[in-house]
Amino acid sequence: MDGKLIDRLRGARRIAALTGAGISTASGIPDYRGPEGVWTRTPGAANAFTRKTFMTDPAARREFWRTYAGHAAWRAEPNAAHRALAGLDGAGVAVRVLTQNVDGLHQRAGLAARKVLELHGTMHTTRCTRCPERLPTTEVLATGDPDPACPRCGGILKLDVVLFGQMLDGEVLGHARNIAAASGIFLAIGSSLQVEPAASLCTLAAGSGATLVIVNRDPTPYDDDADFVLRDDIEAVVPELCAAVAQAGSR
Known part of the structure; x- marks a missing residue:
């Protein structure tokens, strides 16, 4: 050095x-922009990680939740x-x-x-986009719901991560x-x-x-x-x- x-x-x-x-x-x-990165291998996947699409497209939300349900970070050390x-x-x-x-x-x-x-943000907590409800993400994933809704108000749940287009x-x-x-x-x-x-x-x-x-x-x-x-x-x-x-x- x-x-x-x-x-x-x-x-x-x-x-x-x-x-x-x-x-x-x-x-x-995996990283995002490297030779084997997430966006490099599947450029279209980034679409599910924009706030506008996440909030308006149930299919994109299901893709988002599938991605994080099997995310390597749950097993990583x-x-x-x-x-x-x-x-x-x-x-x-x-x-x-x-x-x-x-x-x-x-x-x-x-x-x-x-x-x-x-x-x-963090993938370890999830919050409602309509009310103050906040939950451990593991509990949300354990329900098996492909597009989970808030148990308090029925609003859209989102990981506590910053999506593209979000401040x-x-x-x-x-x-x-x-x-x-x-x-x-x-x-x-x-x-x-x-x-x-x-x-x-x-x-x-x-x-x-x-x-x-x-x-x-x-x-x-x-x-x-x-x-x-x-x-x-x-x-x-x-x-x-x-x-x-x-x-x-x-x-």
């Missing part, structure tokens, strides 16, 4: 990590990259994860829920921007950085003086803004990055 990068990491006090689908592929969860980021917290380093993923693997790796901002939660995004601006090191891990506004956190962090490190297999639109770009295997390199930070934090 680049000696200059190690020096930057060892001097860091605040770490923020923006994580995308690429951090979870080693856990058996955190990998070395998830565990390494969680380990920073145990080493006394101020770490926050801003994730585009909905799989909950950062929390399962041991990072406190309050230190993980789920920018695109991010303003409070969560605002908190993420504050974290990015306050970070000393900003890691962008396993994200294509093609989805906004999450990707723009890289520019915010770099503009506020953070060292921007992009770890991704493929080029991203933000590579030119980064101080360091690593094409290494995520499950191998993220533990190395975290170990360099933790060594400084433990002094």
Whole structure:
């Protein structure tokens, strides 16, 4: 690993990590835009993930629920990259994860829920689009209903995930921007950085003086803004990055 990068990491006090689908592929969860990604293999599937279609097309909703009923995330375990980021917290380093993923693997790796901002929501809870009802998704799936309705009011149920055409939660995004601006090191891990506004956190962090490190297999639109770009295997390199930070934090 680049000696200059190690020096930057060892001097860091605040770490923020923006994580995308690429951090979870080693856990058996396919990404979206890679060579074997969900959208790459079945481009039409994205149609079921738009809010307008979901709300108006029962067939699209059934496809959506079929996708998540068999989703690999239900069986997945955190990998070395998830565990390494969680380990920073145990080493006394101020770490926050801003994730585009909905799989909950950062929390399962041991990072406190309050230190993980789920920018695109979570697949683990489901809510009614008409009333305040909120349910564990496992309970909804257990009914076997291909297009489940709210048990309280009969409204359309939707996973707590942000669909295409749906705005991010303003409070969560605002908190993420504050974290990015306050970070000393900003890691962008396993994200294509093609989805906004999450990707723009890289520019915010770099503009506020953070060292921007992009770890991704493929080029991203933000590579030119980064101080360091690593094409290494995520499950191998993220533990190395975290170990360099933790060594400084433990002094």
